Amino acid sequence: MKDSKQKQFSRRQFLKATGGATALAGVASAGFIMAIPQKSFAMPLPKKWDSEVDVLVIGSGFAGLAAGIEAAEAGAVTVIIDKMPVPGGNSIINGGLVSAAGSPKQDKEKINDSPDLMYKDMLKAGLGLNHQALARVVTEKSNEAVQWTIKHLGAQYKDRNLHLGGHSVPRSYYTTNSSGSGIVRPQLNKVKDLGIPLKLNCYLEQVYRDEDGRIKGVNVREGYKFLKEGSGQSISIKVRRGVVVAAGGFANDVIYRKIQDPKVDDKVQCTNHQGATAECLKELLRLHANPVQLSWIQLGPWSCPLEKGMGIGYIFAINAAFPYGIMVSPKTGKRFINELADRKIRADAIINTGEWAVGIADQEGVKRTAKIDKMLERGIVKKFDTIEALAKEYKINVAEYKKTIFQYNSFVKSGKDTEWGKPFQSDCKPITTPPFYGMYLWPKAHHTMGGAQINTKAQVIDLNQNVIPGLYAAGEITGGVHGAVRLGSVAITDCLVFGRIAGKQVAGEKPWA
Amino acid sequence: MASECFIIIKRRIIIGLSLTGCVSIFLISLFYQTVFSSDVLGNANSLKAYHSDAELSCNDCHTVENEVQNIPATDDCLECHGDMEAVAQLTADKDPNPHDSPHYGPYLDCDLCHHEHKISENYCGGCHEWVSSVP
Numbered sequence: 001m002k003d004s005k006q007k008q009f010s011r012r013q014f015l016k017a018t019g020g021a022t023a024l025a026g027v028a029s030a031g032f033i034m035a036i037p038q039k040s041f042a043m044p045l046p047k048k049w050d051s052e053v054d055v056l057v058i059g060s061g062f063a064g065l066a067a068g069i070e071a072a073e074a075g076a077v078t079v080i081i082d083k084m085p086v087p088g089g090n091s092i093i094n095g096g097l098v099s100a101a102g103s104p105k106q107d108k109e110k111i112n113d114s115p116d117l118m119y120k121d122m123l124k125a126g127l128g129l130n131h132q133a134l135a136r137v138v139t140e141k142s143n144e145a146v147q148w149t150i151k152h153l154g155a156q157y158k159d160r161n162l163h164l165g166g167h168s169v170p171r172s173y174y175t176t177n178s179s180g181s182g183i184v185r186p187q188l189n190k191v192k193d194l195g196i197p198l199k200l201n202c203y204l205e206q207v208y209r210d211e212d213g214r215i216k217g218v219n220v221r222e223g224y225k226f227l228k229e230g231s232g233q234s235i236s237i238k239v240r241r242g243v244v245v246a247a248g249g250f251a252n253d254v255i256y257r258k259i260q261d262p263k264v265d266d267k268v269q270c271t272n273h274q275g276a277t278a279e280c281l282k283e284l285l286r287l288h289a290n291p292v293q294l295s296w297i298q299l300g301p302w303s304c305p306l307e308k309g310m311g312i313g314y315i316f317a318i319n320a321a322f323p324y325g326i327m328v329s330p331k332t333g334k335r336f337i338n339e340l341a342d343r344k345i346r347a348d349a350i351i352n353t354g355e356w357a358v359g360i361a362d363q364e365g366v367k368r369t370a371k372i373d374k375m376l377e378r379g380i381v382k383k384f385d386t387i388e389a390l391a392k393e394y395k396i397n398v399a400e401y402k403k404t405i406f407q408y409n410s411f412v413k414s415g416k417d418t419e420w421g422k423p424f425q426s427d428c429k430p431i432t433t434p435p436f437y438g439m440y441l442w443p444k445a446h447h448t449m450g451g452a453q454i455n456t457k458a459q460v461i462d463l464n465q466n467v468i469p470g471l472y473a474a475g476e477i478t479g480g481v482h483g484a485v486r487l488g489s490v491a492i493t494d495c496l497v498f499g500r501i502a503g504k505q506v507a508g509e510k511p512w513a
Numbered sequence: 514m515a516s517e518c519f520i521i522i523k524r525r526i527i528i529g530l531s532l533t534g535c536v537s538i539f540l541i542s543l544f545y546q547t548v549f550s551s552d553v554l555g556n557a558n559s560l561k562a563y564h565s566d567a568e569l570s571c572n573d574c575h576t577v578e579n580e581v582q583n584i585p586a587t588d589d590c591l592e593c594h595g596d597m598e599a600v601a602q603l604t605a606d607k608d609p610n611p612h613d614s615p616h617y618g619p620y621l622d623c624d625l626c627h628h629e630h631k632i633s634e635n636y637c638g639g640c641h642e643w644v645s646s647v648p
């Protein structure tokens with residue numbers, strides 16, 4: 001420590017004695033204060049700030065809105081910005097599934113669950129790469145977060161719990177409108193009620209970290225037009241307490257994601273909103289935030305290659321084909337994986353077959369599937385009177401496929417899938433009731449597990465494992481919670497839990513000025 | 514740096530002159546279009562049929578009250594078109610209703626899709642393949 005201070009000192013002396021003066025002149029003429037930063041992360045602060053807040057939140061998804069709400073409720077003057085012309089990022093287009101361990105819904109259905117069991121599920125799917133303390137916080141506060149959306153925000157959920165892949169019990173709440181907007185819109189209403197300014201078309205350019213290591217403010221571009229680099233006007237904002245970076249993941253940043261995982265190149269489709277790019281993560285790295293597991297990029301196994309983005313076909317896959325039906329490979333006519341395994345296992349398995357897989361369910365299976373009419377109308381899901389007709393459409397090896405269904409039905413009857421180990425829900429029935437439904441499946445880039453390192457207070461951690469004062473992060477831009485593989489419906493929980501923590505913590509920071 | 518100055522100067526000039534009416538706006542826009550190929554002002558002399566049929570003139574939209582640079586904002590559109598819920602009602606028979614998104618509800622800015630002086634676009638098309646023609 002002492003050593004490094006001395007080194008800085010001597011560097012300063014050196015600059016004074018040599019070329020420093022020329023650089024100083026340049027900086028001074030640009031209107032900045034006369035100090036040359038010594039740390040590579042530091043930037044000269046503007047002499048005069050254009051505006052001033054206690055807390056600045058970047059991103060208006062689950063995490064950013066939760067942080068903004070908590071910070072404002074704790075009394076901090078808070079502003080939320082988002083670069084897009086619409087609020088909500090990935091959150092507002094999301095599927096609306098959020099997990100809660102030990103919830104009242106589970107009590108009602110007599111499902112035995114606990115934060116501990118959820119934690120074990122997360123670590124299993126995450127291949128143990130999860131930062132354990134973070135995963136603990138998410139699981140322990142999961143129910144509290146979901147109840148907060150209900151009681152404090154007025155979010156509404158369907159009656160039943162869903163059983164998603166990789167979870168050992170049904171533990172996912174499902175918004176009434178089957179969309180993340182069922183949570184984001186109540187959040188936006190709360191933001192409005194609290195009088196928190198939410199500035200859209202406002203792009204974070206740069207965060208000021210001072211020589212003393214503390215975060216002091218930001219530069220944003222107001223009136224920014226998405227993808228038009230340099231559009232809008234550059235404004236500096238002094239941030240007295242702290243900045244919360246909740247700018248989401250980078251699954252739609254083809255160049256950056258391909259560097260992290262060359263397999264996820266431009267040929268792989270993506271479910272994310274267009275603004276899911278990496279510039280804020282890169283800015284965090286410039287500030288010396290520690291990167292965690294950036295190359296774990298999740299592909300969703302439930303997406304249909306016949307539609308753009310997330311589309312609606314996934315609703316059939318997760319509600320019908322996977323829990324109540326089967327997935328087969330056309331060439332072999334056989335199942336090739338537990339349809340409720342975690343996402344990585346399923347996505348890899350589909351890709352390894354080398355061809356689009358087919359998800360299949362019968363009339364019983366689609367009973368609870370919303371929007372089935374829409375999927376049929378758009379030709380994403382197709383309906384057949386017989387299993388043979390279905391096989392013909394998808395060019396499935398009929399003889400094998402009939403055997404597959406016969407065998408699968410016997411597993412359902414016995415309650416045990418001795419071939420792939422799929423856990424059956426109590427109301428699972430054999431596939432026998434016409435009509436039969438089919439849909440093509442091929443994975444799409446969906447979630448970036450990696451990101452900036454945070455601690456349990458949502459403070460950003462630097463390369464040497466020290467807290468970066470005044471800097472918080474929450475949501476998909478952080479890494480560690482999910483390890484190698486995120487379980488379905490745990491992203492919302494993660495975003496809400498850590499967004500709320502970040503908001504409370506940042507509001508309690510001592511203002512630097 | 515230099516381009517920022519231009520933006521400020523341009524804004525002052527435009528705000529100052531807008532009072533003297535459309536002709537000057539048109540000339541300035543022509544000038545800036547040639548010099549900077551501005552797409553802020555775009556092809557300012559064309560109006561979509563539904564607006565010219567309604568006999569609108571430039572100042573009906575480009576007013577001194579416009580918050581930013583004389584560019585009409587959603588609130589300005591709503592002066593004539595009623596509130597967003599009402600607009601959503603107008604297309605309630607369409608599925609999906611372009612004015613009532615499952616994500617954003619009716620609360621999206623008009624100019625995400627509708628443009629007066631250039632071809633309109635389908636913002637939903639960024640993620641969805643179903644196309645609807647946008648007037």
Ligand SMILES: Cc1cc2nc3c(=O)[nH]c(=O)nc-3n(C[C@H](O)[C@H](O)[C@H](O)COP(=O)(O)OP(=O)(O)OC[C@H]3O[C@@H](n4cnc5c(N)ncnc54)[C@H](O)[C@@H]3O)c2cc1C
Binds near residue numbers: 064082180249310495
């Ligand atoms: C289609 C889809 C369905 C999903 N379904 C589920 C589900 O059912 N359950 C579940 O748990 N998870 C689901 N997920 C994952 C989950 O939605 C995301 O992980 C989550 O929404 C991330 O929230 P966030 O707040 O971290 O970021 P986001 O909601 O993405 O918000 C980040 C915001 O930051 C803004 N931003 C980025 N860079 C800048 C910048 N430079 N300046 C200013 N603003 C910036 C973005 O525009 C964006 O609006 C789904 C994801 C997708 C894409």
